[in-house]
Amino acid sequence: MDDAATLARAELTACLARVAASDHAALEYLYKQTSAKLFGICNRILSDKAAAEDVLQEVYLIVWNRATQFDPSRGVSPITWLATIARNRALDRRRAYARGFVPLDEAADIADTVPLADHSVEITERDQRLNACLSGLDDRAARAIREAFFGGVTYQMLATRANIPLATMKSLVRRGLMQLKTCLET
């Protein structure tokens, strides 16, 4: 990890500790530093800015109440912790829509072709590595993994979209995931 990323990580860790102590100014600072990233994630998953705003609000209220649970000693970076909360909440919301309650027509059929960003200053070696490893997979597997990650879709939906049998999709994705793991470990 480069120096800038190390510094950013230490700063956010300290900030979360202050949020855990109910320091409102720390929450505001955390929001300034991270909300564009988390809003990008929510909007990417939901493809609906109003819904993404709601989820973003929800995410920071969770952070406000749950910052005590962030434990830097477990090796999870603050931004990963925050991004996980944002992704999970956005996927929950997307699944609620998918159950037919509120139409979210555009989001339902979004093909996941948006490439990984390469302009963010915070992209670390680790991020670039995942990108490289994904590029090494079977195209269909890499695409399915990205679609699943952002789409909250099931195997059946992936198989239907790719127009291949369910069992083929399952083995493609499973093999891809294991290859990804090996690639990331080497």
Added chain:
Amino acid sequence: MTPEPQDILASEYVLGLLEGEALREAEALLHANAGFAALVQSWERRLMPLAETTPELPPPPQVWRRIAAATRANSTDATQPAGLRARGGMPTGFIRTRRGMFLAVCGSAVAALVVVVTMSISPQPARQIAMLKNRDGGGFIVAQTKTDMIITPSHITLPSGHVAELWLLAPNHAPQAIGVFQPGHSLDIKLPTTPSPGLSLAVSLEPPGGAPGPTPTGPIIAEGVITIL
């Protein structure tokens, strides 16, 4: 299960691919098996860069205003450690504070439909509270005791000849009707399942007596995701 299938299951769980029996199996393992939980965490670490490298998008200013209003409203005891604030039972003041937050949120021009539904897991899960909000600034305040959930409409006007019906939405399940209520009256119901992450609640507008079939027929007038704090 041998380690490898568990590792695959963990990866599929993190990707969000599981449904039905496989999803329940993974959730049960996650709670009962520290080894599986560690596998899930490893996969989160591997895959989360996908999210973290998503292009940034600055949110509009009203989002922070809503968060600030909500968090200031419940930080009246700001000198107290957050752990105490989040975990202790829920004194009556909590409800007042939360309602204050609810009104503060409603006061801003919010076009969206949803507010956080918070449920506190605490050593004394005596009372939990949730809020569902609608577009017009009205909403439903949800309090929960150990066994019951009490829903009180707030500033809600229903078109004549309609009732409001509450639905529980669980992942991979059809909406489940919970009960019907009238403006000005609270509804006291037994929650058919233990609160868990991924559940949400919605209120739809229905003919008297509620939706005739197993699914909502009218528009959804409020919705909230259950967030375990």
